[in-house]
Amino acid sequence: MVDDDDDCERMTPSRRAVLGAAGALFAWSFVPKFAYAAAGSRDPRFLLVVLRGALDGLSAVPPLGDPDYAGLREGIALTQDGPDAALPLDGFFYLHPAMPNLARLYAAGQASVVHAAATGYRERSHFDGQDVLESGQAGPGKTESGWLNRLIAHLPAGEGISRKGVLGVGVVPPLVVRGEAPVLGWAPPRMARAGSDLIQRLEDLYGQRDPGLARALAQAKLTEEIARRQGMSGEAKGGGGPDSADGMKRIAEGAAALVGADDGPRIAALAFEGWDTHANEGGAKGRLAQLLGGLDGALATFEQGLKPVWKDTVVMVVTEFGRTARVNGTVGTDHGTGTVAFLVGGAVKGGRMIVDWPGLKPEQLHEQRDLKPTADIRAVAKGVVADLFGISGPVLAEKVFPGSGGIGPMAGLVG
């Protein structure tokens, strides 16, 4: 099948740079189609996974080489040997044993870990933290739109990508996709689908009476079309929610099928829940281990479901902030600051720990309690989307991550 939308997104790097600069001046709709018709470049896919509740980065990617780690972590510390040994990454950092797929992808050069990372937010409210992470703003309280939505709206190369919209997985779409640009929605179906005749009549009624509902319904229909063409059954199934391994897998399967479709969205966001491990967090086994296992399974599901386009894919896994360096009074960890972010996919220049390690001695910790952030998640996100979509620095600094001019895109994340 000839898909001229595809051609729209294929660009040489040099052209990408040129258009990137022009992007702020020209709305994509005024740029003639042939301007994009350079063959041989990639048709990128970008999936953002938000872990709600604050992932404990020191357990997900423990710095076993740091002499202060074991003392801080007491009973939940991971170890280099024994039956549940952590998986080696670079000799200093290890990976939680519940994540063998991620370890494999890392070894294959298809995954990197950014450690001691955080957004610009320095308080410890989950909800403000998630707002900052997803709105892409410098601080909380600005939640009209999310940064992926604004990214789509300002894509220079984006005629095809923009028109396809950004996919927000879940009945309630994550803030990061909300905004003016088209938002597609999908969630694992739980009810029998309504007949198309009813939908048609509602389109008429909403068209006459309620533009807001009309818009939502139109977007919903679009996703359903793609899902149908992808052979997704739409059959209602039970199963766990986004805090269970089974739920994470089904969400990942659906997202991969939609994003993998020729005519599907190129950008998607989804959220997994339950990472707020205040009590009985567990070490190699236990609550956090189960969640990390679920995430690991979801990453494998992405790899499988996106196989034909995996080489052009980046999955970015982020969380609102980290947790206290020291285990708390209830064998868990309280809200902290620095944590990890994962970059996974065939387009990732992988097999690397990207870190300026701050250390774990009391005076090296943020406010003597949290892992001190030395990398800004916005720099990571900017680096990835700059390379993947050819979007310019000024647009990133002004539109996508407003007021982030002082935080340059991290270079060389995408290969």
Added chain:
Amino acid sequence: MASPSVLRSDSVGLQRFGLGFGLGQTPEIRGPARERLLAEIARRTLPQPTGMPYSGTAEIGAALYAFEDAERAAREARPAAGQPVAAAPPAAPNGQNPAGQNPMAQPKPASEPALPYRTYRDEVSARVRLALEAETGFGERLVQFWSNHFCIGATKSNMTRIMAGAYEREAIRPHVFGRFEDMLVAAESHPAMLEFLDNRLSIGPSSPAGKRRGRGLNENLAREILELHTLGVSGGYAQVDVTNLARIITGWTVVGREAVLGFPGSFAFNAGLHEPGAQVLLGKPYGQPGKEKGLAALTDLARHPATADFIAIKLVRHFVADDPPPALVRDLSAVFRKTEGDLAAVSRALIESDAAWGAEPTKIRSPQEFLLAAFRALGRKAEFGAIVGPLNAMGQPFWQPAGPNGYPDGNDAWASPEGIKTRIDVAAGWGRQAAASVPDPRALTEAILGPLLSAETWQAVARADSKPQALALMLLSPEFQRR
């Protein structure tokens, strides 16, 4: 005879503050609607759900411990086979058996859910029954609002699952037209909350138990009290206030199965876990003995001006508009302050405000509101199996928000493409199920929507190709969806 515009705004008012017109209600309920709501406030009490297997938390606690003991015994009696399975059944996605659990791990026959889920099921049904029977539903809407403000999550553990309904009955419902500080204390000292936000495990580092066991604070509940329950995130507190409030409420815990400090599963103040000495919160030292320290701190937080502002903005956002009119927020906050958190006075100010009463209906009903309004309109009964599936699908099952900030409260969350699509699927199902019992969908539409009914919706319902479709169109019409 009232003018058409008054009739219309009364109808909007009943949907905005209540649960909509019910099958079998007479049109008189629409006027004078405002007086009806005010009379509800004046009564100051709400009915309590009836027919529950356990009357209160203490009884539930004893039953829970007995259940867990029996389960453990059953597990140990079997040869070790496979994985240990969490005792709490996950949310049943379709109203049948909770899926995904290993039937071998259940002492009960596989066809019947375990005790915590059965109790949750009965509590949800009883609670929905009250909402379906209510005249206007204003009080029930307030229960939902406050229950969400002070939310707990049933999925955290067996204890939160089995106590979720009792928590609402005991900590929320009695105080809806009472004092905010009473609701605050009732919520923060309820075993369900102490379990949900981990305070039952928090230990003062210098307490007898802290010194002996070398364990310490968990600041989860203290943080959410400040951020979500009282001052709000920009209410002017710092990390040191979080930590000190956590110290202040050490010892607020739940009686264990050994029943040392009272009935198993009920609240206890355990002095052996309490951090000794005075603590400073928001610049003020609290040196009261034992539990008094926490009560004094909560009382001050309840009366703090930031709390008044935070509650006012949440109320207006919930009932009136996603972008709350600032003047209305200021008015409610002033009433809250002046009356030291008299929630009847605050509710009255809300209903009496023309800005609240006369605003355009822009907000989409939340999934729970939609279900309750639809069940009232169709005359459906409070059957758990018919409630849980649609609410799970639409993303708002009872007492199961994703985090302690509760369910979202805006159109950007509930009027999303996927949300609307799911709503259509749900309404199509309800239309099919109710078709046999509704003689004429057009007559029902006129009765339910009354003065709100538009020509376009009327036409869509009248031209539908079947009764189920006509009913679905009524339920999905903008007039039914927005309030």
